[in-house]
Amino acid sequence: xxxxxxxxxxxxxxxxxxxxxxxxxxxxxxxxxxxxxxxxxxxxxxxxxxxxxxxxxxxxxxxxxxxxxxxxxxxxxxxxxxxxxxxxxxxxxxxxxxxxxxxxxxxxxxxxxxxxxxxxxxxxxxxxxxxxx
Amino acid sequence: xxxxxxxxxxxxxxxxxxxxxxxxxxxxxxxxxxxxxxxxxxxxxxxxxxxxxxxxxxxxxxxxxxxxxxxxxxxxxxxxxxxxxxxxxxxxxxxxxxxxxxxxxxxxxxxxxxxxxxxxxxxxxxxxxxxxx
DNA sequence: CTCCAGTCTCACATCGATGTGATGGTTCGA
DNA sequence: TCGAACCATCACATCGATGTGAGACTGGAG
Numbered sequence: 001x002x003x004x005x006x007x008x009x010x011x012x013x014x015x016x017x018x019x020x021x022x023x024x025x026x027x028x029x030x031x032x033x034x035x036x037x038x039x040x041x042x043x044x045x046x047x048x049x050x051x052x053x054x055x056x057x058x059x060x061x062x063x064x065x066x067x068x069x070x071x072x073x074x075x076x077x078x079x080x081x082x083x084x085x086x087x088x089x090x091x092x093x094x095x096x097x098x099x100x101x102x103x104x105x106x107x108x109x110x111x112x113x114x115x116x117x118x119x120x121x122x123x124x125x126x127x128x129x130x131x132x133x
Numbered sequence: 134x135x136x137x138x139x140x141x142x143x144x145x146x147x148x149x150x151x152x153x154x155x156x157x158x159x160x161x162x163x164x165x166x167x168x169x170x171x172x173x174x175x176x177x178x179x180x181x182x183x184x185x186x187x188x189x190x191x192x193x194x195x196x197x198x199x200x201x202x203x204x205x206x207x208x209x210x211x212x213x214x215x216x217x218x219x220x221x222x223x224x225x226x227x228x229x230x231x232x233x234x235x236x237x238x239x240x241x242x243x244x245x246x247x248x249x250x251x252x253x254x255x256x257x258x259x260x261x262x263x264x265x266x
Numbered sequence: 267c268t269c270c271a272g273t274c275t276c277a278c279a280t281c282g283a284t285g286t287g288a289t290g291g292t293t294c295g296a
Numbered sequence: 297t298c299g300a301a302c303c304a305t306c307a308c309a310t311c312g313a314t315g316t317g318a319g320a321c322t323g324g325a326g
Contacts, residue, residue: 004272016314024281026171033322035137051234054227056189057314068245071285080249088246095239099232101184105202106228113221115211137302146302149284164293168303191282 002031006038010046017046023059025049025066058096061091139171143179150179156192157184158199189231194224 007014020026021036026045028036048069052062064087142148153159154169159178161169181202183196197220 002273012194015316016214018275019313035322045303048234048238050286051230052238053313055231055235056187056188060312065238069241071249080253085246085249088242092239092242092246095235095242097184098188099235099239100182100237102188102228105181105185105198108202108227109198109221109225109228113218113225116218120213135303146284148286151305152283168292186283193282257322 001038003036003038005048009043010050012046012050020046020059021048024063027057029129031049057091057095065091110130134171134173136169136171137180139175142176143183145179145183149207152180153192157196158192190224190228197221198224 001009003014003017006012006017010017017026017036021028026038026042026049028038028042031037045066049062049066052065053059057065068088108131134142136147136150139145139150143150148157150169154161159171159175159182161171161175164170178199180194182199185198186192190198197217199220
C-alpha cells in the first residue's frame with residue numbers, strides 16, 4: 001500500500017510516517033515512480049512504534065528494541081554485543097519503572113474516580129461527605 | 134529546605150524545579166529574602182512528577198491528576214465538574230493503554246535478553262560467547 | 267489534453283522539556 | 297570586608313516530535 005492508505009489505517013500523519021522511516025523505525029520499498037510502498041505488516045509496526053513513543057521512549061531507543069520483537073526466536077550474533085545487552089537491560093528496567101509509576105498513578109486516579117462517581121450516583125454531592133464548600 | 138538541597142536530594146536540576154513550579158506541579162514558600170523554601174513532602178512530589186513526565190505525560194495532564202493523589206479521601210465539589218471527570222477517565226484509559234504497551238514490549242525485551250544470556254551461558258554463540266578481550 | 271489527487275523532497279515553524287549564561291542580591295566564614 | 301556559594305529572574309539555545317507549506321512529479325478520470 002502507499003503512504004496515504006497507511007496514514008489512514010494507522011491514523012498517523014504522512015509527515016510522521018516519513019519521519020519514522022528516516023529514524024529507521026519502519027521500512028518501505030519504492031515503486032518505479034518513487035512512491036513508498038508498504039506491506040500489511042507495517043500497520044502493526046506503526047501502531048507499536050506510536051505506542052512506545054506515546055509511552056515516552058525516544059526513537060533512538062525504540063530503534064534498538066524493535067529488532068528483538070520482530071524475530072522473537074532469531075538471535076543474531078551482533079545482537080549479543082555486550083553494549084547492546086547492557087542497553088537492553090537498562091531499558092527493560094526503565095520500562096518496568098515506568099510501568100510501576102503509571103500503574104500506581106492510574107490506580108489512584110481510578111480510585112478517585114470511583115469515589116466521585118459513587119457520590120454522584122447517590123446524589124450526595126452538595127455539602128456532603130468532606131463538607132467543605 | 135532551599136532549592137539547592139531539593140535539587141540534590143531529587144537529582145533534579147534547579148532549572149527544572151523552577152519550571153515545575155511555574156507549571157504548578159510543585160509549590161514553595163518564600164523566605165524573607167525571596168528564596169524558595171520547600172517542605173520534606175516536596176521531595177516525593179518531585180519524584181512522582183518526574184516519573185510521570187518520564188512516562189510520557191505532559192505537565193498539563195500531570196497538573197490535573199495530581200490533586201486526586203494528594204488527598205486520596207478528600208473530594209472537592211469542583212473536582213466533580215463533568216469536564217474534569219471526563220478528562221480523568223480519558224487519562225486513566227490512556228495510562229492503561231500505555232501500561233499495556235510498555236508491558237508487552239518490556240516482556241518481549243526481557244524474553245529476548247533471557248534467550249541471549251542463555252546462549253552466552255552455554256557458550257553456543259558464534260565463535261565464542263563474548264570471550265572478548 | 268487537462269485537471270486533480272496523491273506523492274516526492276526540502277525547509278522552516280512550533281511546542282514542550284531542558285540546558286545555559288548573564289546579571290544581580292543574600293549569606294557567611296576567612 | 298571580601299570572596300565564595302547560594303539564590304533570584306530573564307532570555308536565549310537546544311533537542312526531539314510534530315505541523316505546515318512550497319515546488320515539482322505521477323497517474324488516472326473526465
